[in-house]
Amino acid sequence: PQPGDVKLRIYDILGREITTLVNEYQTDGRYEVKFDASNLVSGIYIYRLEANDFVDSKKMMLIK
DSSP states (O other), rough: OOOOOEEEEETTTSSOOEEEEEEEEEEESOOOOOOOOOTSOEEEEEEEEETEEOOOOEEEEOOO
């Protein structure tokens, strides 16, 4: 891991951005992010992490 600009965004299954959880410069290390999904309905969402040249997206399921 290298220091750099980090973005963590949440999208709905149609690709619409729901929220940005992180959008800042960070040093290398481990981080924890809390996500308040109380205003969202149950379903599948995508989270996308961008850090320097690294980009990864994963599905997550919200069950209420």
